[in-house]
Amino acid sequence: MMILLGLLLVLDALLHAVLIARFGTGQNAPFLVFAVIYAALAVAVFMVLQYSLWATLVLSSVGLVGLTVTFNKPQREKGLDRVIWVVDALIVLDSLYLLFVAR
Numbered sequence: 001m002m003i004l005l006g007l008l009l010v011l012d013a014l015l016h017a018v019l020i021a022r023f024g025t026g027q028n029a030p031f032l033v034f035a036v037i038y039a040a041l042a043v044a045v046f047m048v049l050q051y052s053l054w055a056t057l058v059l060s061s062v063g064l065v066g067l068t069v070t071f072n073k074p075q076r077e078k079g080l081d082r083v084i085w086v087v088d089a090l091i092v093l094d095s096l097y098l099l100f101v102a103r
Contacts, residue, residue: 001102002045005056005094009042012087019080027074034063057095064088 016035025032037059044052067085071078 001094001098002048005053005091005098006042006045008087008091008094009038009045009056012084012091013038013042015080015084015087019084022080023074023076030066030070037063053095053099057092057099060088060091060095064092 013035016031016038019031020028020035041052041056041059045056064085067081067088071081071085
């Protein structure tokens with residue numbers, strides 16, 4: 001499950017980068033920040049660094065809430081945002097599973 005979490009983080013970083021490449025950084029600067037965060041988290045998870053699961057849970061939850069709250073603010077096509085939201089939710093669920101169930 002750690003490998004799945006790492007792959008989900010890589011996918012999420014790539015999706016954020018694609019969104020930036022497609023729509024620019026104007027109103028999408030938080031996506032650029034989270035692309036870097038998710039890439040760093042993927043490296044931390046693959047290296048099995050201490051507290052990487054907690055950092056992933058907290059930062060992905062913040063990203064999920066932020067995306068939910070600001071979903072309709074940028075006036076553009078939202079298909080990629082929906083995919084990012086689903087991947088973020090899967091990351092949060094996988095992190096919760098690894099922290100509290102898979103002992």
